Amino acid sequence: MLNQTSVTAFLLLGVTDIQALQPYLFVVFLAIYVVSVVGNGAVLLVVVSDPRLHLPMYFFLGNLSCLDICYSTVTLPKMLENVFSTHKAISFLGCITQLHFFHFLGSTEAMLLAVMAFDRFVAICRPLHYSVIMNYQLCTQMAVTVWTIGFFHALLHSMMTSRLNFCGSHQIHHFFCDVKPLLELACGNTELNQWLLNTVTGTIAMGPFFLTLLSYFTIIISLFSKTHSCSALRKALSTCASHFMVVILLYAPVIFTYISPTSGSSMDQDQVAAIMYTVVTPMLNPLIYTLRNKDVKAALSSVFSRRGDLNTSRAHF
Helix, strand or coil: CCCCCCCCEEEECCCCCCHHHHHHHHHHHHHHHHHHHHHHHHHHHHHHHCHHHCCHHHHHHHHHHHHHHHHHHHHHHHHHHHHCCCCCEEEHHHHHHHHHHHHHHHHHHHHHHHHHHHHHHHHHHCHHHHHHHCCHHHHHHHHHHHHHHHHHHHHHHHHHHHCCECCCCCEECCCCCCHHHHHHHCECCCHHHHHHHHHHHHHHHHHHHHHHHHHHHHHHHHHHHHCCCHHHHHHHHHHHHHHHHHHHHHHHHHHHHHHCCCCCCCHHHHHHHHHHHHHHHHHHHHHHHHHHCHHHHHHHHHHHHHHHHHHHHHHHC
C-alpha cells in the first residue's frame, strides 16, 4: 500500500485550535475514554464469566462491547496525545492504519446491530423455535461473517486511499484520519474513491440499517396480529428498546456525515458528528444496556459483590 507521492506524514489539526480550550478538552475526552473502556470492559467481563448470560443476545452484546473498546481506542488516544503536542503529526502509514481500523470496526458494528435485530425478531416472533434457529453454530458464523466483511470493506478503502497523490497541504482538518478529509487533500481524479465511499460504504451502512428497521416493523406487525393489547405490545418491545436506542445513536450522525457531499459539507459539522459516533456512542452503549437490562445489572452486581466479599475475607485474614 504505497502511494505515488513522497508524503511521509500528515498533521491532525484536531477539534479546535483555541489553546485555552485544550486542557478542558483533554480532561473531558480522557474521562469519556476511561468510562467507555471500563463500562464496555465490565459488560464484556460479565457476559464471558456469567453462565446465565451465555445466550445469543448477550453473545452479540459481548461482541458489541469489544467493538466499542477498540473503536474508541482507534481515535481517542491519538487525539489526546495531540492536544498538548506542538507537531500533531501522524505518519502516512499510521494514518492509513487508523483509517483502516476505523472503517473496519465501524462497518462491523453497523452489521452487528442488524444481526442483533434479527436475534430479537426470532426471539419475539418465533419463540418456540428460538433455541433451534439461534444455535451456537449460527451465532458464531454470523459474528465471524460481519467481522470478516468489515475487515475487507476497510481494506478496500485503505488500499485505494493509499494510492492517491497528495501534492498540496498535508493538514487534515479532523482529529483522526478518515476518507473524506483525505480526499480533500488529494490531487488528481478521486471519483473512484468517492464512488466507493458513497456506494460501498453507503450499502454497508444503510443495508443493515434498513434490515434493522424491517426487523422491528415485522416484530410490531406480528405482535399486533397476535394481541391487540397495548400493554402486552409495550412489554414485548421493551426488550428491544436498548438495541433501538443504540441504533439511533450510531446511525443519526453517520448518515449526516456520509450522505452529505465531500466538497460541500462543513468539516466542523463532520467533526461534531464524528465525535458522536466515535466517542460518545461507545461510552453510552454499556450504560444503555446495563440501565435497561435486568440480567446484565444482576450479573454486574453479582460480580462486584463476590469481589467485595473476597476483599473482606482477605482483610480479615
